[in-house]
Amino acid sequence: MLSCQKELFNLKPEVHYLNNAYRAPLLRSSEEAGIQSLIKQRNPFDLKPDDFFDGVLEVRMSFGKLVNCRPSEVAVMPSTSYGFTSVLNNIKAELKKKAIVVKDEFPSGYFSMERWAKENGAALQIVESDPSAIQKGESWNQRIIEAIDENTAVVLISSIHWMSGVKFNLKEIGEKCETVGAYFIVDGTQSVGAMTMDVKEYKIDALVCAGYKWLLGPYSIALAFIGEKFEDGIPLEESWMNRVNARNFGSLSDYASEYEPGAGRFNVGETSNFIMMPMLKASLEQLLEWKPERIQEYAKQLNLPLRDYIKDIGGVVEEDEFLAFHLIAPKLPGHLDVASLKQKLEDHQVYLSARGENLRVSVNVFNSETDIIKLIDLIKN
Missing domain, CATH: 3.90.1150.10 (Aspartate Aminotransferase, domain 1)
Known part of the structure; x- marks a missing residue:
């Protein structure tokens, strides 16, 4: 141990x-990585085109190992709300007219789903535990499973409840979502890095994690697994960095219309983030070691x-x-x-x-x- x-x-x-669930302290290694990155900004002429992309790729690889996905299925974002909006914009209610969240969900998740429901003419069902139960976990998980039906378009849920620490059975929820054809979106902010996460086993369609809690990273950077259902999705931004020819600085004005394959199309602009990316890289490497x-x-x-x-x-x-x-x-x-x-x-x-x-x-x-x-x-x- x-x-x-x-x-x-x-x-x-x-x-x-x-109080790690509020905000994690920085590792010494992450702090040093940030300091060294800041010093490097003194001499921008040392930056090469590959430097804009290689650090990001290393972070995507490390996060992929944490959650069991390919680096190409990882996107870099500024926040969980950015991630939720990115994927929800690519979900249409069509014949399914119900969305599900849990009671007292973190506001970013709740408001994202509330907006989606309004824009798609869908009902937003809020699932709570049995009020008479002394302990919440069993009844809450059972009620979530029961709420997911053929009319459910999307379920957005945290991996564990941020207020109570109740652990949701992502495997059972994911299987039920797959059975009825519902999208399964998970906020992993309060567990990824401190608990095992397997997006494939749990049949998760999108997993979004803020970096500053259990990933031990800096504030204002998040990572997301975005699955194959969204591989042809429309991103929030049209960043030059997300195009297939982005590494070739001499041909950027050739305007390649093709996005980088996989989740990279959803990356936030200025993905390189030369100061925070090395900090997050250091913390992810330490988590993988632990x-x-x-x-x-x-x-x-x-x-x-x-x-x-x-x-x-x-x-x-x-x-x-x-x-x-x-x-x-x-x-x-x-x-x-x-x-x-x-x-x-x-x-x-x-x-x-x-x-x-x-x-x-x-x-x-x-x-x-x-x-x-x-x-x-x-x-x-």
Whole structure:
């Protein structure tokens, strides 16, 4: 099993950062890559045409390994909302008149689907868990499967719920979508990098991930798997970099009408992103070395004492089967006020998030047993 990797980050020793789901700290290697990239901008005459493309290709290759797809199926984007809009613009309701999201979906996903439904004259169904259930996972997954029917055009769902940490059964959902002919779009922001993801096994049509959380990258860059259903799609932009002759700077005004094969047509303009791309490349290489399944196992063992303690004091923790162990959001017993507790924790340099009645604790390999013990001790007091 992995050991604590805090030395590979620049976190202050006295800080207990349990909030990776909010934003990840940069790796030292990513920080250094960004610094060196910035220095290189002093001398633009050193840039060669291939430099505009090779770094991007390396990132696409690494992300493909993380999610089990070819580099040609990976697109570079500035955000998840850009990714959702890129693929949804290429889906028409036709005879199917229903779209599905889950209750309290992250706003980027919800608003993207709301707009698509309005523009296509479709109904937007919001699926929630059984309100009477103490734990949400089982009923929520079952209700999602039941909601997907022959009238469903598209399902957009996060791989895990960003507020509660409930894990959705992507394999079953993907199979149901395939059976009824619905598009399956997944926001992988809160799991890819910390959990195993397989777009082929789960029959995902498009997967979009912001880079600044579990991919440990910088803000304002995202990566997406875009499957074969969209291989002839129309992108949001008409970037010169997405054309088949883009590497030949001497013939750009020949205006090749053909896009780069695969998902590359959906790349955002100025894809090279000479400063952030090397930073993301460094973080992806480190994740591949650690392996997401090992990160998940590390998180599971690390926060086990916290999960047990919350149960002991009368709180609620999701069942293991439906829990993403890197992001847990236990419901505290009624006598504990989440907002005031969060402030008390921050006074002692323990940082996490409050989401409704839940205390969201998101751990990564920079966390250690000391962080969990500190959190438990402060709750006790």
